[in-house]
Amino acid sequence: MTLPSVDFSALACPVPTEDDRITLAHGAGAGASARLFADLLHPHFANSALDVGHDGAVLDAQPGRLALTSDTFVVNPLEFPGGDIGSLAVHGTLNDLAMCGARPLALTCALVLEEGLLIATLERVVTSMGAAARSAGVPIVTGDTKVVERGKGDGIFVNTTGLGAVAAGIDLRPQRVAPGDLVIVSGSLAEHGIAVLSVRDGLGFECDVRSDSAPLHDLVAQMLDAVPEVHCLRDPTRGGLGALLFEIAGRAHAEITLDEEALPVAPAVRAACELLGLDPLFLASEGRCVAFVPEAHAARLIGALRAHPLGRGAVIIGRVAVGPSRVAVRTRLGGKRLLALPAGEPLPRIC
Amino acid sequence: MTLPSVDFSALACPVPTEDDRITLAHGAGAGASARLFADLLHPHFANSALDVGHDGAVLDAQPGRLALTSDTFVVNPLEFPGGDIGSLAVHGTLNDLAMCGARPLALTCALVLEEGLLIATLERVVTSMGAAARSAGVPIVTGDTKVVERGKGDGIFVNTTGLGAVAAGIDLRPQRVAPGDLVIVSGSLAEHGIAVLSVRDGLGFECDVRSDSAPLHDLVAQMLDAVPEVHCLRDPTRGGLGALLFEIAGRAHAEITLDEEALPVAPAVRAACELLGLDPLFLASEGRCVAFVPEAHAARLIGALRAHPLGRGAVIIGRVAVGPSRVAVRTRLGGKRLLALPAGEPLPRIC
Numbered sequence: 001m002t003l004p005s006v007d008f009s010a011l012a013c014p015v016p017t018e019d020d021r022i023t024l025a026h027g028a029g030a031g032a033s034a035r036l037f038a039d040l041l042h043p044h045f046a047n048s049a050l051d052v053g054h055d056g057a058v059l060d061a062q063p064g065r066l067a068l069t070s071d072t073f074v075v076n077p078l079e080f081p082g083g084d085i086g087s088l089a090v091h092g093t094l095n096d097l098a099m100c101g102a103r104p105l106a107l108t109c110a111l112v113l114e115e116g117l118l119i120a121t122l123e124r125v126v127t128s129m130g131a132a133a134r135s136a137g138v139p140i141v142t143g144d145t146k147v148v149e150r151g152k153g154d155g156i157f158v159n160t161t162g163l164g165a166v167a168a169g170i171d172l173r174p175q176r177v178a179p180g181d182l183v184i185v186s187g188s189l190a191e192h193g194i195a196v197l198s199v200r201d202g203l204g205f206e207c208d209v210r211s212d213s214a215p216l217h218d219l220v221a222q223m224l225d226a227v228p229e230v231h232c233l234r235d236p237t238r239g240g241l242g243a244l245l246f247e248i249a250g251r252a253h254a255e256i257t258l259d260e261e262a263l264p265v266a267p268a269v270r271a272a273c274e275l276l277g278l279d280p281l282f283l284a285s286e287g288r289c290v291a292f293v294p295e296a297h298a299a300r301l302i303g304a305l306r307a308h309p310l311g312r313g314a315v316i317i318g319r320v321a322v323g324p325s326r327v328a329v330r331t332r333l334g335g336k337r338l339l340a341l342p343a344g345e346p347l348p349r350i351c
Numbered sequence: 352m353t354l355p356s357v358d359f360s361a362l363a364c365p366v367p368t369e370d371d372r373i374t375l376a377h378g379a380g381a382g383a384s385a386r387l388f389a390d391l392l393h394p395h396f397a398n399s400a401l402d403v404g405h406d407g408a409v410l411d412a413q414p415g416r417l418a419l420t421s422d423t424f425v426v427n428p429l430e431f432p433g434g435d436i437g438s439l440a441v442h443g444t445l446n447d448l449a450m451c452g453a454r455p456l457a458l459t460c461a462l463v464l465e466e467g468l469l470i471a472t473l474e475r476v477v478t479s480m481g482a483a484a485r486s487a488g489v490p491i492v493t494g495d496t497k498v499v500e501r502g503k504g505d506g507i508f509v510n511t512t513g514l515g516a517v518a519a520g521i522d523l524r525p526q527r528v529a530p531g532d533l534v535i536v537s538g539s540l541a542e543h544g545i546a547v548l549s550v551r552d553g554l555g556f557e558c559d560v561r562s563d564s565a566p567l568h569d570l571v572a573q574m575l576d577a578v579p580e581v582h583c584l585r586d587p588t589r590g591g592l593g594a595l596l597f598e599i600a601g602r603a604h605a606e607i608t609l610d611e612e613a614l615p616v617a618p619a620v621r622a623a624c625e626l627l628g629l630d631p632l633f634l635a636s637e638g639r640c641v642a643f644v645p646e647a648h649a650a651r652l653i654g655a656l657r658a659h660p661l662g663r664g665a666v667i668i669g670r671v672a673v674g675p676s677r678v679a680v681r682t683r684l685g686g687k688r689l690l691a692l693p694a695g696e697p698l699p700r701i702c
Contacts (some may be wrong), residue, residue, distance in 0.1 A: 028693075053598070054523070061416055065410060065412055066413070070510065072462075074497045100409055129443065147699060172405070238384075
């Protein structure tokens, strides 16, 4: 039987705008929520799974193992040179999947909006998010929107959770890192951290650094095709390369020695770090990965990295050896010092 | 080669406590973050996937289709009669999977903590969350913790994302709801909403209502085993039964008529609603489901529901008919009125 087609949106109450800002009614689950989704979110995310409009998405089965990863993004400010919280939330979670060796299948998007947020700001972020997901070829299949009162949030927080498929034979884990591995980074460090700080309220400074935020799944697929022997991949986000190496040294029960001279840091980033008294070793990148690979395969891996636009700056920066779980830095003058882990970043909310 | 076993936690700096409260350093990705995870979160969530300590979890492949669902919980206050934000975040997402007809496989947990949060509060919430997940038999396999400055959040926000497996032959979607379906609810309505409001700052009132928050996946498995012909399942959370029926009427292009006299609402909930001037039709439940099923299978479904502890109060509350996309209520006196969808709940942050 064919029923008359009725436009459901006409049934809903008009969205209360209050100067085109988000109101608590947008989070209440009834008319205004439905309109916010239909008018603002859905057009940017539309895909067959999301269009069903159920409480969750149902996806086709996948051969092989699955990877699941989740991150909430609270970056401040919401927009920065080279990206915004929307593109960052897509790239960050795609990259965590990539670090598991997974091909991305689907993303979720859960927003916490602060009452009073300009709808135009939300629309820019959602547009950027949709574009980043489409450009990566990964659908945003389900999500959620909550609104909290003014002063109980900060504009927009975005959680993205990613589901991916891990091909047979791929086993990337910190525990596989072993003495004899070389440490390779795909490009220059700390650009995301400096780009965000350069536009932060009360800190803003002139500099030409743009965030390196980018999706790494395609680069990683190319790396693993060429060198399935990679032991572990990690992206140096919050806490930077330094925190990452500390964690790997701990889980692998080995000593990692970094070659200070080899660390790729752009001159503008180095200058900004000196200005702010920050160490680029502990600042975030959002489009770089660090690979741990047996020395015998390192040259091949460098070749695979440099053949991809996002890996052109790949270099060997260190080596894993038998020793206590710690990180040492070989200085330019040939000395060796132990790296100390800071108790906390002086400037939070980088991602 | 056997390497000496080193306790990684001994390498990290001590957690800065400031009167046993969360500080920004807990969110910075370095020492304090690692300690917070190791000391407070990991003990409650431990499982083999989480223990790997990677950027994401790798899980075994599953036969059949997959379901993915995501929700952020911002309930205020964090603790309420019958639950807290931790158990609610587990139940809510398990229930969204169940509404897709999915058996839950894994959950993620992403926290946004406000600087100054008492660590004891966080520990209570995480304990409750771990207990709810264990009791449901579903591991929390990966997650994330961010900290925002005082006044930029509100204690704790929790995102949970759920992955599930959908058995062959199960196809639950709003679009399958059709004229001739009966509407069945698994138990009494609006208890979660009233329980939360009864302890809210500036509103608190004396009442004996406890949240109905509960995981429905086991009940739903029993329902679908008995009656695979179910067309659609939904849980009446934010926006309540009323918003749910509006949405289904729209997507199914049909008219739903509710029988007012049949609606199960406990006397204490009815009294609280009268006191507050609220309609229980638009208040949230967190442990109930609404089923749309062809009339021929309704008695069997009621039987399956009542055989489960969480479905003892199951009743038929309405019927789907050919007609415009709208919801009508047949009143106690035999009249019929059209239900109007409120623009927003007067009291947000119920989940």
